[in-house]
Amino acid sequence: MFLKTLKSRLTVAAAIAAIAIGGAIYGVYVSLKSEVAELSRENQQLEEQLAQTAGALDQLKSDIVQVEEEIRRVNSEFADIERRNQQIARMVEDFTIDSDKPDEATEEINKQTFNSIRCFELLSGAELTEEEQNATTPEEFNPSCPWLFNSRGMRDNPGN
Numbered sequence: 632m633f634l635k636t637l638k639s640r641l642t643v644a645a646a647i648a649a650i651a652i653g654g655a656i657y658g659v660y661v662s663l664k665s666e667v668a669e670l671s672r673e674n675q676q677l678e679e680q681l682a683q684t685a686g687a688l689d690q691l692k693s694d695i696v697q698v699e700e701e702i703r704r705v706n707s708e709f710a711d712i713e714r715r716n717q718q719i720a721r722m723v724e725d726f727t728i729d730s731d732k733p734d735e736a737t738e739e740i741n742k743q744t745f746n747s748i749r750c751f752e753l754l755s756g757a758e759l760t761e762e763e764q765n766a767t768t769p770e771e772f773n774p775s776c777p778w779l780f781n782s783r784g785m786r787d788n789p790g791n
Contacts (some may be wrong), residue, residue, distance in 0.1 A: 715778055722775070743775065750776035 750773060753759075769777030 746773050746775035
């Protein structure tokens with residue numbers, strides 16, 4: 632009888648141990664399932680942040696391309712301005728006044744001054760005169776700034 636009692640007690644103890652182990656395994660399962668759900672949410676947030684970062688990176692790359700294009704354009708305009716300044720410097724160097732003919736010198740100075748002022752007016756957006764509209768060569772257009780003859784559509788769009 633002792634063996635029978637021992638056997639039944641061992642069976643009960645084994646059942647209790649099995650229930651306890653099963654409960655512990657279930658607890659671990661529930662905990663892991665909760666952890667997996669939390670990690671999945673965090674992973675989703677990280678994927679969304681990665682997508683936003685990739686979008687921002689693409690926008691930055693696009694902005695860099697635009698800035699580089701603008702720099703090239705500005706550098707090109709600067710080179711044109713430098714070329715024009717050199718042309719003006721050569722014109723000033725080539726300008727001579729005949730001291731034996733003061734009236735002609737005064738007339739030439741006045742003409743060059745008028746032409747130079749007219750260049751600034753045109754660069755400021757002044758409309759073309761009829762004479763400028765009908766000019767057929769850059770020198771005829773304005774000898775002080777012949778580059779304006781075809782620049783920015785002045786020749787193509789008379790009356791600007």
